[in-house]
Amino acid sequence: MSDVMRDVVLPAEAWRDVEPGTEALLDKWLVREGDFVKAGQVIGAVVVVKARLDVEAPLDGRVDKLLVPADGTFKPGQVLVRLSA
Amino acid sequence: MHPVGAASGVGVGAAAEQAWNAAALACPVRAPAWRLWVYREPAVVLGCSQRAQAALAPAAGLEILVRDSGGGAVLVGPWMLGLSAVLPGAHPLVAGGTLAGYRWLGVAIALALLRIGVSAEAVEKNRLALCDLAVSGEHSVAAVRRDWACFGSLSPWEVVARGRKIAGLAQRRQRHGVLLAAGVLLQAPPWVLLCERLGMARSEALRLAQASTSCAEELPDVELASLSSALKRSLHEAVETALA
Numbered sequence: 001m002s003d004v005m006r007d008v009v010l011p012a013e014a015w016r017d018v019e020p021g022t023e024a025l026l027d028k029w030l031v032r033e034g035d036f037v038k039a040g041q042v043i044g045a046v047v048v049v050k051a052r053l054d055v056e057a058p059l060d061g062r063v064d065k066l067l068v069p070a071d072g073t074f075k076p077g078q079v080l081v082r083l084s085a
Numbered sequence: 086m087h088p089v090g091a092a093s094g095v096g097v098g099a100a101a102e103q104a105w106n107a108a109a110l111a112c113p114v115r116a117p118a119w120r121l122w123v124y125r126e127p128a129v130v131l132g133c134s135q136r137a138q139a140a141l142a143p144a145a146g147l148e149i150l151v152r153d154s155g156g157g158a159v160l161v162g163p164w165m166l167g168l169s170a171v172l173p174g175a176h177p178l179v180a181g182g183t184l185a186g187y188r189w190l191g192v193a194i195a196l197a198l199l200r201i202g203v204s205a206e207a208v209e210k211n212r213l214a215l216c217d218l219a220v221s222g223e224h225s226v227a228a229v230r231r232d233w234a235c236f237g238s239l240s241p242w243e244v245v246a247r248g249r250k251i252a253g254l255a256q257r258r259q260r261h262g263v264l265l266a267a268g269v270l271l272q273a274p275p276w277v278l279l280c281e282r283l284g285m286a287r288s289e290a291l292r293l294a295q296a297s298t299s300c301a302e303e304l305p306d307v308e309l310a311s312l313s314s315a316l317k318r319s320l321h322e323a324v325e326t327a328l329a
Contacts, residue, residue: 014258016182019241025155027134042259045133047155050240051183051256052133071134 003084006059014048015076023073024048026080035063043081046074061085095121095313099128099150099161102169106153106257106264109171114262117176117324121313122167127275129282132156132255135233138283147282154255154266157235160279164272164299166312168194170265170320177327179263184241187254190265191242193323194252197315198244198269203303205246208239234279234289235268236297244269249298269316270299271309 010024025047037043037057044055061083068074068081096105102122109118128148131139135158136151161167170190172179179186191207198205232238235253239245244252257264274297276290300307 013182017184017241025134027155040260047132047134048183049187050132050154050156050254051186051258052154053183053258054260056260 003064004061005064006061006083006085007079008055008058008081008083009077009079010046010048010053010055010074012076014046014051014053018049018076022049023075026068026070026072026074027052029066029070031063031066033063033066037061037063037083046080055080057083059083059085095123097123097125099124099130099148099167102167103130103150103152106169106171106266109169110257110259110261110264112261114171114173117170117172117178119168119170119320121316122161122169123309124161124163124165124167127160127162127278129279130159130161132158132235142282142284147278149282152255152266154257154264156240156253156255157232157237158279158283159235159253159268160274160276161268162274164270164274166269166271166309166316168265168267168269168316170267172263172265174258174260174262176263178323179258179265183256183258186256186258186263186265187240187242189323189327190254190267191244191252193319194267194269194316195244196322197312197319198246198251198300200315200318201300201304201307201311203246203251203300203307205244205251205303207242207244209241233283233285234276234293236270236274237289237293238296246298246303250296251298251300251303269312270297271307271312272299272301273297274299 027045065082195207252269276293
C-alpha cells in the first residue's frame, strides 16, 4: 500500500489583504527530512509582513521533503513541506 | 467580564518585555490584555529573522535581544514607549488575518496621538508605496527594501506623522493567541548607536532620522503620562467596540 502524501501550505488567512506580489520568509524549520511528526505539532515558523506564524503538521506522518529552505522566500499557495502518512 | 485582562499596566525594560510577551502566549489567551513598556537603558531588539546578526555583533556594547516577531531592528531606550497586546486568536480584532491584526492597533495608536495633539495616521497598504517614497526621498526599489531597521521602512497600518514613521508594529500568531507589539517614538533616537552596534554605515543613521519622527519633534512638551493615558483609552475603546 502506498503512502498518503500531504502538501502543507501557509493558510490563506495569513495572506488575506496582503499586497499582491508580497513574499513570505521561511524563518526556521524545527524538523528534518525523515522525522516523524504528530498532527498539530509545530514544525516550523514563517514571517509574513512582520508577523511570525507557526507551521503545524496537519496529520501524523513523516517529513518527506522540505520544499522551501530556511531563510528562503515563498509565495501564496506555494508548498512548504511534503508529509507522508 | 471586563474585556481587558488583569495583566495591564506599565513594565520596565526590554528583557522584561520579551519575557512578558513569551509568558502571555505560553498558554491559551482567554481575554485581551496589554502592557506599556518604558526603557531606562538603551538596547537593540532584533526581529526573529535577524537572529544571526546577534551572533555576529561584538560582545561588548548595547544589549541585543531577539524578539519572537518579525521586522527590523528596534533601538529601545528612554525615547520610546513600547506596547504589548495579546488577544485570543478568535477575537474579532485579529480573527480577520494578519493585516486585520495590525489595522486596529495602528488606528488605536494614531487616535491616541491625535488626542494629545500629534497629527498622526495609520497607513493603509495601498498608500505604502507613496509614503515610502515620501520618507526616503528616493524613487527606487531599494528605497523600500532597506528594512534592516524597523523605522527605516513602512508596513501596512504602521503610524506616520507628516509622512514619517512614528510608530512601528510587529506580530506573533500561534495557537494560543495573537501578540501585537508596537513602539512609539517619544523623542528622536540616537540612531548612530543602532548603526554602530550592528555594523551598519553611519549614513544609515541620517536616513533613519529622515524617515522617522517623534512626539517631541511634532509637538513640544508632550508628556509620557499624557500619551500613556491616551493609549490606554484608545485600547479600551477598540476592544469594547469590537465586542459590542
